[in-house]
Amino acid sequence: MDFSWLTHFDSFVQQMINGISIGSIYALAALGYTMVYGIIKLINFAHGDILMVGAYVGYFCVAVFKMPLILAMVVAVAACGVLGVLIEKVAYRPLRRAPRITVLITAIGVSFLLEYVMVALVGAESKAYPAGSFGGGNLMLGNIAVDIQRLYVVGITIVMMIVLQFIVKRTKIGKAMRAVSSDADAAQLMGISVDRTISFTFLLGSGLAAVAGVMMGAMFTINPLMGMQPGLKAFIAAVFGGIGSIPGAMIGGVLLGVIETVVTASGASAYKDLAAFVILILVLLIRPCGILGKNVREKV
Amino acid sequence: MEKLHTNQTGGPVAGAPENAKKKMPPWLAGLIGLAVIVGVYGILKLLIWTEVISIYYADYLNLILINMILGLGLNLITGITGQFSLGHAGFMAVGAYTTALVVLNTSGSLVSILGGILLGAVLAGLLGLLVGIPTLRLKGDYLAIATLGLGEIIRIFITNTDQKVLGGSAGLSGFPIFTTFEMAFFGAAITFVVVRNLLKSSYGRACVAVREDEIAAESMGVNLAKVKIMAFVVGTFFAGMAGGLFTGYMGIIQPKSFDFMKSIDILMIVVLGGLGNIWGTLVGAIVLGIVNIFLQDLSSVRMIVYALLLVIIMLVKSGDTRFFVWLRKLFNWKKWTPAFLSKKSGVK
Numbered sequence: 024m025d026f027s028w029l030t031h032f033d034s035f036v037q038q039m040i041n042g043i044s045i046g047s048i049y050a051l052a053a054l055g056y057t058m059v060y061g062i063i064k065l066i067n068f069a070h071g072d073i074l075m076v077g078a079y080v081g082y083f084c085v086a087v088f089k090m091p092l093i094l095a096m097v098v099a100v101a102a103c104g105v106l107g108v109l110i111e112k113v114a115y116r117p118l119r120r121a122p123r124i125t126v127l128i129t130a131i132g133v134s135f136l137l138e139y140v141m142v143a144l145v146g147a148e149s150k151a152y153p154a155g156s157f158g159g160g161n162l163m164l165g166n167i168a169v170d171i172q173r174l175y176v177v178g179i180t181i182v183m184m185i186v187l188q189f190i191v192k193r194t195k196i197g198k199a200m201r202a203v204s205s206d207a208d209a210a211q212l213m214g215i216s217v218d219r220t221i222s223f224t225f226l227l228g229s230g231l232a233a234v235a236g237v238m239m240g241a242m243f244t245i246n247p248l249m250g251m252q253p254g255l256k257a258f259i260a261a262v263f264g265g266i267g268s269i270p271g272a273m274i275g276g277v278l279l280g281v282i283e284t285v286v287t288a289s290g291a292s293a294y295k296d297l298a299a300f301v302i303l304i305l306v307l308l309i310r311p312c313g314i315l316g317k318n319v320r321e322k323v
Numbered sequence: 324m325e326k327l328h329t330n331q332t333g334g335p336v337a338g339a340p341e342n343a344k345k346k347m348p349p350w351l352a353g354l355i356g357l358a359v360i361v362g363v364y365g366i367l368k369l370l371i372w373t374e375v376i377s378i379y380y381a382d383y384l385n386l387i388l389i390n391m392i393l394g395l396g397l398n399l400i401t402g403i404t405g406q407f408s409l410g411h412a413g414f415m416a417v418g419a420y421t422t423a424l425v426v427l428n429t430s431g432s433l434v435s436i437l438g439g440i441l442l443g444a445v446l447a448g449l450l451g452l453l454v455g456i457p458t459l460r461l462k463g464d465y466l467a468i469a470t471l472g473l474g475e476i477i478r479i480f481i482t483n484t485d486q487k488v489l490g491g492s493a494g495l496s497g498f499p500i501f502t503t504f505e506m507a508f509f510g511a512a513i514t515f516v517v518v519r520n521l522l523k524s525s526y527g528r529a530c531v532a533v534r535e536d537e538i539a540a541e542s543m544g545v546n547l548a549k550v551k552i553m554a555f556v557v558g559t560f561f562a563g564m565a566g567g568l569f570t571g572y573m574g575i576i577q578p579k580s581f582d583f584m585k586s587i588d589i590l591m592i593v594v595l596g597g598l599g600n601i602w603g604t605l606v607g608a609i610v611l612g613i614v615n616i617f618l619q620d621l622s623s624v625r626m627i628v629y630a631l632l633l634v635i636i637m638l639v640k641s642g643d644t645r646f647f648v649w650l651r652k653l654f655n656w657k658k659w660t661p662a663f664l665s666k667k668s669g670v671k
Contacts, residue, residue: 066464114634121641124407127464128594131587132633139626147623251583255475258468293483300472300479307469308457 025290033167038288039281044173046280047180051235052257053264053272054187055228061204061267062224064123068130069110070232071254072137075247077103077233078240079141085156085241092156092241099233107229108222116218134254141247149244157241176238183234184273187227191269196223204267252296256283259303265316274314360512371504380616381504387612388507389568392514394592394604396561399518401590402598403527404554405534406459407467410474412585414559416481417450418443418566419576420489426498426570436501440510440567447563448556455555459548474586482578494577502571510568514561518601521557530554534599591629594636 028034052074059067077099084095114133118126158175161168191197199220202210211217239245239253256279264275279299286298306313347355371381393411400408418440425439458469482492489495521527529550532540541547570576588611596607618625635646 064464066468114638117638117645118641121637123464124401124405124598125637125641127407127467128590129634129637131590132630132637135587135626135630136634139623139630142623143627255471259472262465262468294479297476297479297483300476303472304458304469304476307461307465311461311465 028288034288036164036167037169038284040169040173040177042281042284043277044176044280045284046260046277047177048235048239048253048276049257049260049280050273050276051180051183051231052253053260053276054269055232056258056261057264057266057269057272058200058224058228060261062200062207062221063115063119065115065126065130066258067228068127068254069133069137070228071250071252071257072134072141073103073107073110073229073250074232074236074239074253074257075141075245075250076106076137077229077236078245078249079145079247080233081237081240082150082152082245086150086153092237096234096237099237100230103229103233103236104226107225107232111222111225116221134251138247138250145247147247149246151244152241157238172242176242179234179238183231187231187269190227196220200224256299259299262303262313263306265313268313268315271313271315356516360516364508364512367508368504383612383616385502385504385507385568385572387608388511389502389565389572390589390592390612391511391605391608392561392565392568393589394596394608395511395514395518395601396558396565397589398593398596398599398601398604399521399530399554399561400558402593402600402604403522403534404530404551406551406555407464408470408555408558409467409583409586409590410470410472410477411558411562411589412581412583413470413474413477414447414451414562415566415569415585416477416576416578416581417447418563419570419581420481420495420566421446421563422567422570423495423498423576426501427495431499431501436571437506440506440564440571443567444560444564447566448560451556451559451562452552455552455559456548459551459555471583471586474581474583478578478581481581490577492578494575494580496575498570498574500571500574502568506571507568510564514564515601515605517557517561522601526550526553531599587629591633594633 028038052070055070055073056067059065059070080099080102081092081095084090084098085092090098110133114129115126118129158171160171162171162174163169189197191200199210199215200223202213202215203217203220207217210220235253235257236250239249257276260275260279261272262275263279264271264273279302282302283295283298286292287295367376367384370376371384376384393415397408397411400406400411421443422436422439425442426436429435429439454473458466458473461469481489484491486493522530529540529545530553532543532545533547533550537547540550566581569580573580592607592611593604594607595611596603596605614628615625618628639646
């Protein structure tokens with residue numbers, strides 16, 4: 024273990040920005056998990072793979088059609104939104120009244136389907152976005168060099184969160200989402216189309232995952248199995264913050280990113296992934312409802 | 324699953340004396356069971372000996388038998404007791420590494436091999452107990468993710484510990500391929516008998532009750548924690564045993580053999596055979612074994628087939644008939660679709 028980064032102010036700031044930017048990506052993906060879980064009580068295992076599809080759509084837009092990254096992001100959001108809605112319609116909707124274990128197995132199946140169809144389509148090898156497609160270089164804050172990409176990630180995430188908050192809190196469909204998540208049957212009696220609301224939730228969640236996917240792809244490399252790790256991490260982040268809670272997912276994501284960066288910066292990068300799972304198990308045992316979640320008692 | 328219920332509650336109500344006449348004394352049933360096992364063993368051995376089953380496929384048969392053990396263990400946890408575990412490969416890894424270490428550090432005689440497998444199974448079961456006590460409080464999806472996390476923790480731990488002890492990511496090797504057909508076959512037979520007898524006992528009925536409705540089971544006096552942990556420990560014990568046999572089958576073990584994919588492979592066997600159906604698990608292991616022979620070189624196609632099967636089986640099982648309607652349209656097989664399915668789609 025090496026904690027010398029703590030004593031140097033500049034490396035401390037750099038590590039924190041790294042952590043927050045990774046955490047932002049987790050947070051964006053965690054929002055999809057938490058919204059879907061909140062509304063149909065399903066762990067959408069395929070969510071990480073929707074992120075992967077988003078990264079690939081973005082890649083083809085940038086590398087083949089020479090689009091600017093921001094436009095690629097819009098295309099990826101649209102494509103993944105449609106994909107998410109389609110998956111829900113085909114695979115999850117018929118199982119709405121089925122036992123949870125059945126739906127969970129289906130979700131795992133969908134996840135593997137997306138991964139290996141992608142392997143069959145584009146091959147298993149890693150690809151990288153064209154250099155410079157996501158800006159580059161460093162920004163000097165005093166004498167601290169900060170990677171501009173990381174700042175973009177944080178900025179885009181904040182914009183996304185504001186948009187999401189607006190949709191959920193201020194629009195009619197957002198109100199419907201909240202109503203369905205608190206009681207689907209009552210919402211239906213009030214004239215809310217539950218099916219359409221659930222579709223919209225998938226659209227929104229998948230779109231956010233696509234944004235996270237394009238940013239991840241532009242920062243690192245992409246491959247068809249890239250969605251699995253961030254998918255699990257994002258789920259852990261959602262549980263950490265309190266599953267079903269939107270602010271919880273944001274806080275959980277950023278905290279998880281920071282914790283991982285601290286573990287990596289302290290010289291234990293091999294145990295980075297371990298940290299996330301240990302957090303998950305501890306949270307589940309000590310406070311299963313997460314940081315912001317509400318403890319719901321089971322009714323007979 | 325449904326079969327179980329009809330056996331207990333359905334069927335015509337027979338008079339008590341008639342029922343008693345039909346019932347076999349337990350010792351006779353046990354003897355017949357033993358005879359069937361020995362008979363199957365004899366037939367398979369004969370087929371191998373006469374090379375009707377070639378050496379290549381005989382070797383493959385061992386893997387299928389090991390997969391049966393894994394599937395039966397997971398079926399007890401997930402299918403029968405309803406506790407969704409996605410970390411089965413982690414417990415398998417514990418058994419595999421224990422056996423490998425025992426064989427590497429002893430003479431490698433038959434006694435040390437069997438002792439190693441047993442020790443591996445016991446350690447996996449102990450870990451299952453240790454982990455089961457806190458995690459089995461979690462419900463459904465949370466348990467799935469916690470066990471998934473646990474499997475990953477075991478794998479990452481093995482990869483990153485001192486290379487001299489567990490071999491790191493390169494794994495352990497240097498021991499002979501010691502798993503014989505006898506070991507795999509009787510391993511699978513013992514597992515099947517234990518799980519089957521457990522299922523027929525009051526413990527087994529308690530397990531099914533927990534799966535069907537925890538609250539109702541608890542109010543009938545079933546000790547939820549005890550039943551869940553019992554199922555989990557027995558299941559992980561057999562996962563450890565299968566891990567030991569797997570070590571001897573492969574001749575080399577690496578942490579990546581025990582990743583999440585392996586857990587999904589095992590889940591696939593159980594789902595294909597039918598959750599809660601132990602005969603189905605045997606069939607599932609055989610069918611997937613055959614599918615794997617054909618798709619060995621096409622691992623991405625294999626995974627696509629697996630994924631599609633998972634989704635379709637779950638949809639069909641939940642009464643979704645779109646798949647059959649679609650098939651019928653595709654092949655224009657009006658007669659092919661079973662009557663009960665077309666009836667169902669008519670109602671919809």
